[in-house]
Amino acid sequence: MNPKLPNSFRTGPDERGHFGNFGGRFVAETLMPLILDLEKAYAAAKADPSFQTEMNGYLKDYVGRPSPLYFAERLTEHLGGAKIYLKREELNHTGSHKVNNVLGQIMVARRMGKKRIIAETGAGQHGVATATLCARFGLECVVYMGAVDVARQAPNVFRMEMLGAKVVPVQSGTRTLKDAMNEALRDWVTNVHNTFYCIGTVAGPHPYPMMVRDFQSVIGEETRKQMQEAEGRLPDSLVACIGGGSNAMGLFHPFLDDPSVEIFGVEAAGHGLTQLHAASIAGGRAGVLHGNRTYLLMDDDGQIQDAHSISAGLDYPGIGPEHSWLHETGRVTYLSATDDEALAAFMLLSRLEGIPPALESAHAIAKVTELAPKRPKDHLMVVNLSGRGDKDIPQITEILKGKKQ
Amino acid sequence: MTTRIDARFAELAKEGRSAFVTFLMAGDPDPKTSLDIIKALPKAGADIIEIGMPFTDPMADGPSIQAAGLRALKGGMTLRKTLEMVRGFRKEDDTTPLVLMGYYNPIYIYGVDKFLADAKSAGVDGLIIVDLPPEEDDELCIPALKAGLNFIRLATPTTDDKRLPAVLANTSGFVYYVSITGITGAAAADSKAVGDAVARIKRHTKLPVCVGFGIRTPQAARAIAEKANGAVVGTALVDALRDSLDTQGQATSKTVAAVADLVASLAQGVRGAKQAAE
Numbered sequence: 210m211n212p213k214l215p216n217s218f219r220t221g222p223d224e225r226g227h228f229g230n231f232g233g234r235f236v237a238e239t240l241m242p243l244i245l246d247l248e249k250a251y252a253a254a255k256a257d258p259s260f261q262t263e264m265n266g267y268l269k270d271y272v273g274r275p276s277p278l279y280f281a282e283r284l285t286e287h288l289g290g291a292k293i294y295l296k297r298e299e300l301n302h303t304g305s306h307k308v309n310n311v312l313g314q315i316m317v318a319r320r321m322g323k324k325r326i327i328a329e330t331g332a333g334q335h336g337v338a339t340a341t342l343c344a345r346f347g348l349e350c351v352v353y354m355g356a357v358d359v360a361r362q363a364p365n366v367f368r369m370e371m372l373g374a375k376v377v378p379v380q381s382g383t384r385t386l387k388d389a390m391n392e393a394l395r396d397w398v399t400n401v402h403n404t405f406y407c408i409g410t411v412a413g414p415h416p417y418p419m420m421v422r423d424f425q426s427v428i429g430e431e432t433r434k435q436m437q438e439a440e441g442r443l444p445d446s447l448v449a450c451i452g453g454g455s456n457a458m459g460l461f462h463p464f465l466d467d468p469s470v471e472i473f474g475v476e477a478a479g480h481g482l483t484q485l486h487a488a489s490i491a492g493g494r495a496g497v498l499h500g501n502r503t504y505l506l507m508d509d510d511g512q513i514q515d516a517h518s519i520s521a522g523l524d525y526p527g528i529g530p531e532h533s534w535l536h537e538t539g540r541v542t543y544l545s546a547t548d549d550e551a552l553a554a555f556m557l558l559s560r561l562e563g564i565p566p567a568l569e570s571a572h573a574i575a576k577v578t579e580l581a582p583k584r585p586k587d588h589l590m591v592v593n594l595s596g597r598g599d600k601d602i603p604q605i606t607e608i609l610k611g612k613k614q
Numbered sequence: 615m616t617t618r619i620d621a622r623f624a625e626l627a628k629e630g631r632s633a634f635v636t637f638l639m640a641g642d643p644d645p646k647t648s649l650d651i652i653k654a655l656p657k658a659g660a661d662i663i664e665i666g667m668p669f670t671d672p673m674a675d676g677p678s679i680q681a682a683g684l685r686a687l688k689g690g691m692t693l694r695k696t697l698e699m700v701r702g703f704r705k706e707d708d709t710t711p712l713v714l715m716g717y718y719n720p721i722y723i724y725g726v727d728k729f730l731a732d733a734k735s736a737g738v739d740g741l742i743i744v745d746l747p748p749e750e751d752d753e754l755c756i757p758a759l760k761a762g763l764n765f766i767r768l769a770t771p772t773t774d775d776k777r778l779p780a781v782l783a784n785t786s787g788f789v790y791y792v793s794i795t796g797i798t799g800a801a802a803a804d805s806k807a808v809g810d811a812v813a814r815i816k817r818h819t820k821l822p823v824c825v826g827f828g829i830r831t832p833q834a835a836r837a838i839a840e841k842a843n844g845a846v847v848g849t850a851l852v853d854a855l856r857d858s859l860d861t862q863g864q865a866t867s868k869t870v871a872a873v874a875d876l877v878a879s880l881a882q883g884v885r886g887a888k889q890a891a892e
Contacts, residue, residue: 237747
């Protein structure tokens with residue numbers, strides 16, 4: 210769509226936080242000075258070798274990195290095409306990729322002297338990761354979670370509370386992730402002097418989309434190295450699910466300038482794209498929400514619409530701004546998977562590989578079942594297994610009971 | 615270029631008093647009642663009228679104004695209808711300044727140029743857009759100034775002396791000082807701290823400074839009006855409106871009067887203030 214293709218896809222954002230037409234800093238004045246401070250603090254941390262050394266230490270010994278790149282032999286045989294590798298982010302401490310980003314942000318917060326951490330969470334994975342690292346570093350932790358999500362992700366609520374975090378059920382709006390983010394922003398505006406907002410995805414005002422992407426890029430960097438070791442070359446394709454898009458951006462970013470690598474993001478199509486869904490690129494358009502310009506689900510008056518996905522972590526009416534730009538430049542292809550397709554993929558991976566994926570990650574697996582059979586046997590496909598499915602088992606049990614009746 | 619806002623502050627300076635600025639949500643609880651309320655405000659004592667443009671995700675607003683926006687949206691309010699409401703008001707009143715306040719997305723989707731043209735012709739005088747800091751001035755602020763509308767900026771307790779010049783650079787009409795770090799309808803403002811802050815802002819600008827957030831009573835309005843060129847009240851009015859609704863959230867025969875009576879008593883407070891800080 211965009212005729213001006215950049216020389217590199219990896220240099221963004223510009224100094225104002227723009228990825229092409231997307232991104233930016235659309236926040237209330239109260240927050241603006243803090244966002245500028247954060248930008249400086251993050252730049253200083255990035256330039257400080259001791260920051261990286263310290264982070265690498267925690268990534269190895271606390272998070273358990275590198276996460277394996279696992280050849281999914283039975284899934285590969287079953288689909289009969291591309292050779293499928295799973296990037297096992299679900300084996301990280303706390304059970305998902307979220308911890309990579311939280312560790313980085315908590316270390317920045319410590320450098321800034323902030324003692325109180327707030328976060329929004331959808332599925333609860335980001336909330337759990339934040340609660341975990343706040344426990345580890347002795348910081349106060351408040352997690353905003355939509356009341357609907359509190360109900361459907363009960364195991365993660367218990368975990369956060371056990372870790373010492375305060376979980377605040379958000380009753381406003383649609384009572385899901387977007388409202389949790391609104392409420393976290395309201396808390397931040399109120400407690401701006403002592404509070405650090407640990408955003409869980411590659412969205413929000415600059416520098417968050419860049420900073421979160423940088424912390425998540427460890428996924429793609431490891432994958433490059435591990436694929437080199439396993440197969441002696443780059444993968445041919447990458448697949449990841451997208452709510453806000455942090456696990457996808459982490460896997461994709463190190464490969465954006467390798468034109469031989471096909472890249473697929475998978476949005477949540479909910480009940481289907483003509484009905485309730487959460488696919489901002491497939492069903493939305495550019496607008497401004499939560500500090501950035503990006504693709505959003507909205508009506509003709511610019512009012513934000515309710516998203517729907519079986520997976521709480523994808524149930525968000527927007528997407529990170531860098532994804533919007535990668536869509537418009539055509540570098541990444543955005544697909545979508547429905548609730549039913551994700552459920553089927555959840556069962557498939559559980560039965561074939563003994564790995565129940567998070568319902569979020571199951572959306573990526575669902576598209577792998579379509580993409581892999583159409584590709585030759587020497588095609589190397591990497592799918593990001595961003596989280597584990599344990600948290601979803603109560604919900605899936607209920608759904609399966611309902612289907613039997 | 616002199617706008618209605620400039621003219622109003624010039625008149626008030628002659629009278630030696632501060633402005634009473636009211637905020638209500640357009641279309642709350644329905645378009646007709648909302649227009650009736652807005653029409654009643656000048657007579658009740660409002661010097662400048664701020665009208666909220668409803669938005670689903672008002673990140674800087676507390677529960678009262680969030681609920682007002684949702685009532686308005688449920689009642690079918692849109693940005694187009696908000697501009698129609700302004701036209702309806704202007705048929706009877708060509709002098710009271712009208713400021714639209716809200717969030718950027720509905721304007722962005724309406725189309726910036728079309729919005730500015732329609733707003734200007736409807737009789738809008740200024741805009742306050744919460745999520746457009748000076749870093750995003752190219753989006754709407756500069757085009758609005760070119761279109762002849764005032765762009766009123768929020769300054770907050772976190773806007774320090776180093777940052778104030780950037781915040782004030784393209785501000786016109788007046789400066790809206792948010793007296794607390796927080797959302798609308800939260801804590802009350804301390805009038806001593808407000809006085810210091812207003813004095814600090816005035817070292818950087820000749821524009822009038824109005825103060826809002828946390829003002830609920832005639833006494834508080836009076837205290838603020840003694841420190842600033844204007845006092846803004848929003849949540850207290852929205853709450854009075856809400857309390858007048860029936861159990862279904864519909865307007866009653868008391869709704870317009872409930873708001874107008876509170877406006878009148880708050881206006882008394884502002885008018886009772888001693889000469890405002892200059």
